[in-house]
Amino acid sequence: MTLRRFEIQDIDQTVLLWLEELRTKTIAAMQDELTVGTKSDVRDLVTNVDRANEKLINQKIRAYDSEAHIVSEEGFGDQQRDMKGHVWFVDPIDGTMNFVKEREEFAIMIALYIDNQPVLGWILDVVNNTVYHGGPEIGVFANQLRLTPPMDESLAQGIVLLSGARLLYGMFGYDHIAKAALGYRVIGAAGPSFIRVIRGQAVGYSSKMMPWDFAAGQVLAKTLGLSVSDIDGQPLDMLSSNIVLVATNRAHRDILALHKS
Amino acid sequence: MTLRRFEIQDIDQTVLLWLEELRTKTIAAMQDELTVGTKSDVRDLVTNVDRANEKLINQKIRAYDSEAHIVSEEGFGDQQRDMKGHVWFVDPIDGTMNFVKEREEFAIMIALYIDNQPVLGWILDVVNNTVYHGGPEIGVFANQLRLTPPMDESLAQGIVLLSGARLLYGMFGYDHIAKAALGYRVIGAAGPSFIRVIRGQAVGYSSKMMPWDFAAGQVLAKTLGLSVSDIDGQPLDMLSSNIVLVATNRAHRDILALHKS
Incomplete structure (x- = not known):
C-alpha cells in the first residue's frame, strides 16, 4: 500500500514531535549519573537512557501505527523475519560510548520502511539540536532547512x-x-x-x-x-x-x- | 620578569577581543570560495584564510607587545632560536583539512610563554564559538565558565x-x-x-x-x-x-x- 504525500508529511511531523520529547528527556538524564552496563563485550555499552528511550519510542510507534513491526536495538522490538508491511527501525542511543564518554557525537535514529521500500528516516543530533529527516517523497531536511545533494567528489x-x-x-x-x-x-x-x-x-x-x-x-x-x-x-x-x-x-x-x- | 596577575588578565582579555574579530572574519571568509593550496604534500593544505589570519594576529601581537618574538605556521613569524623573553605561538587555522572539507573541527590557537614558562593559551573553536583560555595564574575557562580538572581515568x-x-x-x-x-x-x-x-x-x-x-x-x-x-x-x-x-x-x-x- 502506497502512502500519499500528505500522509508521509503527517508521519514526519509526528515523529519530529516524539524526538523533541526524547531530546528533552535525554538531556535531562545526562544531568544525573548514568547507569552503564555492557553487552557483548566491555566496549559494547548500554545505559538506562538507551533502554528508557527505546521503550518510549516503541510505545509511541505501537500507539500510532497499529500495523507496526519494530526492529530495535535493546530488545523491546519484534522478532522480524521479513520486510512486508510497516517496519520501523529504532536506535534509541546510537554511539553509546560517545554518549557516555564524550557526551556528544551520538544520535537517536528512527526509520520507516513499507514493503521493503524506504519511506522516512530521522537522525537526531541530540547535542546540536538538529534532526536530519525526510525521504524520497518529501526530500531531506536539517530541521526546517532543505538539503541539496552533496558534490560528487572522489x-x-x-x-x-x-x-x-x-x-x-x-x-x-x-x-x-x-x-x-x-x-x-x-x-x-x-x-x-x-x-x-x-x-x-x-x-x-x-x-x-x-x-x-x-x-x-x-x-x-x-x-x-x-x-x-x-x-x-x-x-x-x-x-x-x-x-x-x-x-x-x-x-x-x-x-x-x-x-x- | 614575572607578570602580575592583573597584567595577565589584561593580556587574556586583549587576546579574547582579537579572537572575536578573527572569528567574525573567518566565518565571513567561509561564505566565499576558499583559495586552497598545498605545502609539503597534497594533504598539507593552506588557504587564503590561514595566511590572512596569521598576518592579522602577528600584526596585533607586534603592536601590543614590543618585546614579542613570534613562532607561527605560515611564515610571517620570526626565526626563533631560544625561549628567552616573550615568545608568542600562532596557529591561524589549526586543522586546515577539516576547515576546507568538514567546515568544522578546526581552531585558531595562540599561546604566550615568557622565559620558557607557559603564561597563557587560547584555543578558539570557531564553529561552536567557544574559546578555551587561561594559564597557571588565572585557571582555565571555556568562554566565561571556569573548567575543573577532568577525572583521572586510565x-x-x-x-x-x-x-x-x-x-x-x-x-x-x-x-x-x-x-x-x-x-x-x-x-x-x-x-x-x-x-x-x-x-x-x-x-x-x-x-x-x-x-x-x-x-x-x-x-x-x-x-x-x-x-x-x-x-x-x-x-x-x-x-x-x-x-x-x-x-x-x-x-x-x-x-x-x-x-x-
Whole structure:
C-alpha cells in the first residue's frame, strides 16, 4: 500500500514531535549519573537512557501505527523475519560510548520502511539540536532547512569515515581505503558519520552495522542521490548485519574498485 | 620578569577581543570560495584564510607587545632560536583539512610563554564559538565558565585520540595504544583534540606536532593538572617538532609503559 504525500508529511511531523520529547528527556538524564552496563563485550555499552528511550519510542510507534513491526536495538522490538508491511527501525542511543564518554557525537535514529521500500528516516543530533529527516517523497531536511545533494567528489578528493575497530584489526581492506583518501576520520558512531556524508563533509563512510544503525541513514542518503550498498556493491540486507558503504557515487566506485583489487 | 596577575588578565582579555574579530572574519571568509593550496604534500593544505589570519594576529601581537618574538605556521613569524623573553605561538587555522572539507573541527590557537614558562593559551573553536583560555595564574575557562580538572581515568577507561596518518602507517606504537584504550577516535586536528582532553571527553591525545600545534594546549592542559610530554616522557622542545602526548596522569603512565614495552 502506497502512502500519499500528505500522509508521509503527517508521519514526519509526528515523529519530529516524539524526538523533541526524547531530546528533552535525554538531556535531562545526562544531568544525573548514568547507569552503564555492557553487552557483548566491555566496549559494547548500554545505559538506562538507551533502554528508557527505546521503550518510549516503541510505545509511541505501537500507539500510532497499529500495523507496526519494530526492529530495535535493546530488545523491546519484534522478532522480524521479513520486510512486508510497516517496519520501523529504532536506535534509541546510537554511539553509546560517545554518549557516555564524550557526551556528544551520538544520535537517536528512527526509520520507516513499507514493503521493503524506504519511506522516512530521522537522525537526531541530540547535542546540536538538529534532526536530519525526510525521504524520497518529501526530500531531506536539517530541521526546517532543505538539503541539496552533496558534490560528487572522489575518494582522493575527500575525507572518508571508517570504523576504528575494523581499521585497527586490518579488516575489510579499510587500510587501503584510508590510504587512498585525502584523509580519514574515526567518529565512533553511525548517526554522526551518516550526517557528515549527507552534509558533504565526508565523501564516504563504512562500518559493520546492524539494521537500526543504517536504516535511517540509508533513506536520507539515497534520497540525496548518494550510493548505499554493502562493501561488495550488493543491496543491504535489512534484517541482519552488513558491512555498509555509503558514499558519493564517485567515491563509491573508487572504494568498490579498491575492495575488489 | 614575572607578570602580575592583573597584567595577565589584561593580556587574556586583549587576546579574547582579537579572537572575536578573527572569528567574525573567518566565518565571513567561509561564505566565499576558499583559495586552497598545498605545502609539503597534497594533504598539507593552506588557504587564503590561514595566511590572512596569521598576518592579522602577528600584526596585533607586534603592536601590543614590543618585546614579542613570534613562532607561527605560515611564515610571517620570526626565526626563533631560544625561549628567552616573550615568545608568542600562532596557529591561524589549526586543522586546515577539516576547515576546507568538514567546515568544522578546526581552531585558531595562540599561546604566550615568557622565559620558557607557559603564561597563557587560547584555543578558539570557531564553529561552536567557544574559546578555551587561561594559564597557571588565572585557571582555565571555556568562554566565561571556569573548567575543573577532568577525572583521572586510565587508558582502559577512556577514549584516546590519535593522529590518523601515524596510526595507519604503524608509527610510534599507536596501534598498541589504540588497542589498550576503551576506544580511539581520529579527529584530524590538534586544537579540537586538546579541547576533548581538557574537557575530559578523552583520556589522552598523541600526534607528531609543531610548536604552534601544541603550545596553547600545553598551557591549558598543565594548568588543569594533566600530563604533557613527548612520547618518551621528556619535556617538549618548544622550538621543533615533537611526538606529543597529553593525557590524564593515569593514562599518561599507561601509554608511556606501553611505549617502552
